Amino acid sequence: MRLHLLERLLGVAVYYDSFNDWLFLDWEGDLAQPAVQTAGVAVARWYLPRPYAWVLNNNALVTGGHRHVARWFAQELLPHLALAGAAHAAWVNAGARPGRRVGQTVRNGRPGPAINCFPDVDGAMAWLTHVPRALAQGSTPPRTFGHQGQLERVVHELGGKIAGSVPVRR
Template structure:
């Protein structure tokens, strides 16, 4: 990964991976539903400035994760889809208590495609393999 820093806060670091042309989002510290939503709004603002079809969403730096994917989060992902997001690789925080409910919600979401992982390397490899379908010469989804 060759990363160009876009945003850095105590809770969130967002970079553009120039080799893979995706956003790399690294969450830090402790989060609850309120702080997670605030970070999601920051991600969306950056995404609007730097649109791409893929996000590597890394929660491995989150301590004491107390937030889980909710209907609000699903709507947020659908808004990102409308802006061009097609694939998100989501690396869970260690010892994430919201894993089962989040996995249950993610399986019903098809746009964008969200896949969950326990480690960054596997998520990175999966995201690299995802390709946008061609809709004809010079046209993409």
């Protein structure tokens, strides 16, 4: 991986992996809803300039998460990431039991990109690197002006729905 830090927020660091051409989300701690919502909107904003078909979502350092956080992530954020161009996500499960439930809840209760769960980053990377690139590219056509405007409105509305939409730096 060749990681370039895009943004650091409470609970997550957002990187672009220029070698693999994917977003790498590195979560940590006990994920409370306000922090996850703020981070989720920030991630969605990174999709405005360009689509990222692949996402490696690392929850290895997550110590806790609540069911309503997972529900919000699955129902409010992931459908928009699919609209933005995310086609495949490798989800590294948390080591702590409460955090592991989050990944399963998200995977089971959402429309959006194809998500596969893994116990470690190596397995997640192996899967993502073997996803056929043509398949993912075929699901993310270039955005039209109208589509870009729609995406910008959706991300703006999503940010307006959450409390404390100003990112909290860690």
